[in-house]
Amino acid sequence: MNKPNFDDFLDKSLNTLDKEIAPQKDLWAGIERAIVNTHEPKQSATTLWPKLSAIAACTLAALVALNMFVINPKPQPVVAISDYFAQQKQSLLVQYKNQDALTDNWQTQLQELEEAEYAIKQALKNEPENQALLTMLAQIYQQQLDLINKVHAPRWQSI
Amino acid sequence: MLHVKPEQPAECENALIERVKSGDQSAYTLLYQLHIKRVYGLCLRLLADQSHAEDAAQEVFVQVWHKIAMFDGRSQFSTWLHSVASNIAINYLRKQKNWVQKVVSIEQDGMDEQSVKDCKGLNGLDKLIVRLPERARMVFVLFAVEGYRHEEIAEQLGIAVGSSKSQYHRARQLLQEWYENE
Known part of the structure; x- marks a missing residue:
């Protein structure tokens, strides 16, 4: 028997397509955990402030670093920017030392970002004043700080 | 979990929505049962990844719980829900991308x-x-x-x-x- 032509197949398939697909696992339990007793999601000020402070500090650090090392670069911007962010990163890791991370694989993600950092630094060896590479390096550092903050600041998406 | 027949009439669904708006979680369970397959189907087709689709579908129902007061009844609930679901799935995909992508x-x-x-x-x-x-x-x-x-x-x-x-x-x-x- 001949196969129907594609247009007929597509029209028929779209007209008869069952838009419902059942998930393979029960998703309600996670949703229930996320919404239970929280019609208006609220976090207490005592738990929210340290996280907000850490995020604000990182954002400020990124802006300061971008200005210091990229917009108005001094000699050896790569070294300066690296030192600056290494310090920020270390202080975050110390801050969250005793707090459980939300996922097990965050260090793998961090490692991927560190590999990207290494690749950009290698490129900067040939072009140490390349503004695009310096900006990219700052972004990579910022992503590392964001990742560390994110995995230590539980949210409902982690269900 | 409570169970509900999928052929819930529209007026029953409207009543459920009103109960959900007042914070009734058992009503939300029923609303979830009515719509989860459709929402998951949409997420799976958009994301082409079973695990991501499950996460996104959960995210849809958590966000809808918090935003249901914004549903004013001028459109069908399913239309509003699917619009929320497609936006969440699209944003989910953006968030999954690494810095190179x-x-x-x-x-x-x-x-x-x-x-x-x-x-x-x-x-x-x-x-x-x-x-x-x-x-x-x-x-x-x-x-x-x-x-x-x-x-x-x-x-x-x-x-x-x-x-x-x-x-x-x-x-x-x-x-x-x-x-x-x-």
Whole structure:
């Protein structure tokens, strides 16, 4: 028997397509955990402030670093920017030392970002004043700080 | 968990929505049961990844719980819900991209053949749709399956209307190629 032509197949398939697909696992339990007793999601000020402070500090650090090392670069911007962010990163890791991370694989993600950092630094060896590479390096550092903050600041998406 | 028949009349659904708006979680369980398969189906087609679709579907129902007061009843609840779901799935995909994919604007491939075989619930055309590359797949699902206009899709995806149309044709060409070679 001949196969129907594609247009007929597509029209028929779209007209008869069952838009419902059942998930393979029960998703309600996670949703229930996320919404239970929280019609208006609220976090207490005592738990929210340290996280907000850490995020604000990182954002400020990124802006300061971008200005210091990229917009108005001094000699050896790569070294300066690296030192600056290494310090920020270390202080975050110390801050969250005793707090459980939300996922097990965050260090793998961090490692991927560190590999990207290494690749950009290698490129900067040939072009140490390349503004695009310096900006990219700052972004990579910022992503590392964001990742560390994110995995230590539980949210409902982690269900 | 409570169970409800899927053929819930519209007036019952409206009553459920009012109960949910007042914070009734048992009513929300029923609303979830009515719509989860449709929402998950949409997420799975858009994201082409079972695990991501499960996460996104959960995210949809958590966000809807918090935003249901914004539903004013002028449209059907299902229309509003599917619009929320498609936005969340699109944003979910953006969040999944690593820095290289964001910087260079690399799109993700669809499912490989083995993943399609392993993914339960996919039949016929769906098995081809989830193999499409990201942009073509999203436009095809939103246009051909969900019935959005190219102007609406362009706005949702942040692309030009012409790009939406060209991605749709790209999707059709790929689907045709795969169908004819099956």
